Amino acid sequence: MVDLSVDLGKLRLSNPVLLASGTVGFGREYGRCYDLSRVGALVTKAVTVRPRPGNPPPRVYETPAGMLNAIGLENPGLEAFLRDELPFLRELGCPVVVNIAGQDEDEYATLARHLDRAAGVAALEVNISCPNVKQGGLAFGVDAASASRVTAAARAQTGLPVMVKLSPNVTDIRAIARAVEQAGADAISLINTLLGMAIDVHRRRPVLGNLTGGLSGPAIRPVGVRMVWEVAASVGVPVIGMGGILEATHALEYLMAGASAIMVGTGNFVDPTAPLAIIEGIRQYLEEHRLSGVKAVVGCARPGTGERR
Ligand SMILES: Cc1cc2nc3c(=O)[nH]c(=O)nc-3n(C[C@H](O)[C@H](O)[C@H](O)COP(=O)(O)O)c2cc1C
Numbered sequence: 001m002v003d004l005s006v007d008l009g010k011l012r013l014s015n016p017v018l019l020a021s022g023t024v025g026f027g028r029e030y031g032r033c034y035d036l037s038r039v040g041a042l043v044t045k046a047v048t049v050r051p052r053p054g055n056p057p058p059r060v061y062e063t064p065a066g067m068l069n070a071i072g073l074e075n076p077g078l079e080a081f082l083r084d085e086l087p088f089l090r091e092l093g094c095p096v097v098v099n100i101a102g103q104d105e106d107e108y109a110t111l112a113r114h115l116d117r118a119a120g121v122a123a124l125e126v127n128i129s130c131p132n133v134k135q136g137g138l139a140f141g142v143d144a145a146s147a148s149r150v151t152a153a154a155r156a157q158t159g160l161p162v163m164v165k166l167s168p169n170v171t172d173i174r175a176i177a178r179a180v181e182q183a184g185a186d187a188i189s190l191i192n193t194l195l196g197m198a199i200d201v202h203r204r205r206p207v208l209g210n211l212t213g214g215l216s217g218p219a220i221r222p223v224g225v226r227m228v229w230e231v232a233a234s235v236g237v238p239v240i241g242m243g244g245i246l247e248a249t250h251a252l253e254y255l256m257a258g259a260s261a262i263m264v265g266t267g268n269f270v271d272p273t274a275p276l277a278i279i280e281g282i283r284q285y286l287e288e289h290r291l292s293g294v295k296a297v298v299g300c301a302r303p304g305t306g307e308r309r
């Protein structure tokens with residue numbers, strides 16, 4: 001029997017496959033497809049202090065080996081989340097990680113404080129890809145100082161494990177990773193979507209109602225793997241990798257680059273049960289190669305580590 005469990009700081013998961021934020025909502029629809037207690041954890045759609053209607057349609061568009069989305073953080077807001085969604089989520093049987101998004105540091109602090117008191121929240125994932133209203137709309141995640149301030153604001157309000165989710169739309173991801181680690185992040189997840197755009201040549205207009213959107217899916221996997229490789233070498237906290245994972249070999253790529261766990265996002269749209277096949281595929285790989293567990297492959301592709309073949 002191989003050991004699929006992973007430790008992300010204080011957070012222990014039964015296996016390394018998490019469901020990425022925004023791709024399974026609050027679990028209601030995917031909970032009808034399979035038993036969600038089988039995944040390592042579910043990360044919720046971003047929760048904001050106030051309800052958000054999201055962006056005007058069209059909001060999604062399929063691209064070669066990927067998709068663009070500009071949902072605009074549509075969610076019912078903190079109060080309705082705690083009242084209507086969390087009671088359902090805590091019955092699912094898997095750890096629930098709540099993704100939080102704010103327009104300034106105070107909003108991150110407010111979200112962390114309220115979620116800290118709520119039963120059934122295993123950890124917080126701080127989404128720093130959203131526009132910073134006070135600094136003129138630039139995302140917190142593209143600047144080490146503001147990424148650090150947001151992390152510290154959430155950290156100060158909760159004893160829950162805090163993971164910070166990095167944006168790939170930066171020049172040096174390592175500097176941002178080090179900044180959030182120093183500000184108290186227990187783990188770092190990456191990557192969020194890459195900023196992209198598509199034009200409808202018949203209408204002669206941008207396809208998305210929001211004009212630009214986030215690119216996800218297999219097209220971005222090499223970027224994600226490269227960034228996980230860089231960040232894992234730069235910080236001491238666990239790294240959770242994502243971007244374009246559709247099957248077990250893709251997950252293993254991330255683990256071997258240095259991720260302690262992975263998330264499946266767009267893959268859920270291709271096949272809702274993909275996470276289960278990925279868990280099983282990782283198990284088979286470990287068994288075939290007579291490895292004791294997931295930890296034996298984490299970072300094994302790095303020079304000077306692991307068993308090379
Ligand atoms: C439709 C959609 C909605 C998303 N919503 C969120 C969100 O609310 N918060 C967040 O941190 N990431 C969000 N993401 C980003 C994903 O969690 C993930 O980081 C990204 O899609 C890359 O992984 P993938 O290629 O496996 O999809 C969203 C992605 C998609 C496709």
